[in-house]
Amino acid sequence: MIKIGNIELPEFPLLLAPMEDVSDPPYRRLCKMHGADMMYSEFISSEGLIRDAMKSKQKLDIFDYERPVGIQIFGGDEEAMALSAKIVETVNPDLVDINFGCPVKKVVCKGAGAGVLKDIDLMIRLTKAVVNSTHLPVTVKTRLGWDNDSINIMEVAERLQDCGIKALTIHARTRAQMYKGEADWNYISAVKQNPNIEIPIFGNGDINSAEKALEYKNKYACDGIMIGRAAIGYPWIFNEIKHFFKTGEKLAEPTVEMRLEAVKQHAEWSADWKGEKLGLIEMRQHYSNYFRGIPHFKDHRRKFLEVMTLNEINDLIGETMEFYREFEMH
Structure with missing residues (x-):
């Protein structure tokens, strides 16, 4: 200790x-x-x-x-x-x-x-x-x-x-x-x-x-x-x-689903602490980091930068989740 x-x-x-x-x-x-x-x-x-x-x-x-x-x-x-x-x-x-x-x-x-x-x-x-x-x-x-x-x-x-x-x-x-x-x-x-x-x-x-x-x-x-x-x-x-x-073993890297869940929690807590508008504006600097190395995230990034409310971000998270599920199936 x-x-x-x-x-x-x-x-x-x-x-x-x-x-x-x-x-x-x-x-x-x-x-x-x-x-x-x-x-x-x-x-x-x-x-x-x-x-x-x-x-x-x-x-x-x-x-x-x-x-x-x-x-x-x-x-x-x-x-x-x-x-x-x-x-x-x-x-x-x-x-x-x-x-x-x-x-x-x-x-x-x-x-x-x-x-x-x-x-x-x-x-x-x-x-x-x-x-x-x-x-x-x-x-x-x-x-x-x-x-x-x-x-x-x-x-x-x-x-x-x-x-x-x-x-x-x-x-x-x-x-x-x-x-x-x-x-x-x-x-x-x-x-x-x-x-x-x-x-x-x-x-x-x-x-x-x-x-x-x-x-x-x-x-x-x-x-x-x-x-x-x-x-x-x-x-x-x-x-x-x-x-x-x-x-001595490596944990598997977080899945897209885990990353999106973390973004959802972070955004909710950020809105709760700073107010919805400022909280979500300040979240913008984090998205690229959460999805570093994930294929095709650039296509979604712009949408994440535009959301202004928690409802919008939750909808977008759902939509992004759906995209990656389909992407993994193919």
């Missing part, structure tokens, strides 16, 4: 990464159903929370069925980070996670996310500000360093642990790599083997299949894996990995 503060997780937990416009409550619910052990909110700007920005506030929504769940915040100002941790506390998540890894320019320019990798002393001050302002366990997600010439994850891991964080997730790329090139998990292994490190170390980057998850689990000896891009439109990955760990 893995412990983060008083949160108990299974022996080798699978975590859903916090992803902007992806890991909202409807999608987290699907991933939980399909085997995710712990999940995080989309990342939330500390300044946005303090200003009471509506979008930031809505990201604080969490539900009991998805626990344990963490809320992730980012920012470059100690006072704002401390205050936003107190605001996060009011909705009673299981933990607060700090984002020191987001490589996106608009975040980095504010001296937040991966921008902090250039100033480790600031990273430590920001972390202490959060740890000292909340009774919740605090965790961190970060990268190896700013670029190949400044990989400092060994020092960072020790100093963050000294601040009082309860777990660390390492995306095994530098900020300069963004999401390109291969993630180098040797650094994760080195941090894990450091005798001074006592907190759980989770690995992130490039895990896109059950076989790779098992290979990396055995090879790099981290305490769990966080899955990001491979889970977009594919919540089944969590149970596929667990099944492979247990049996």
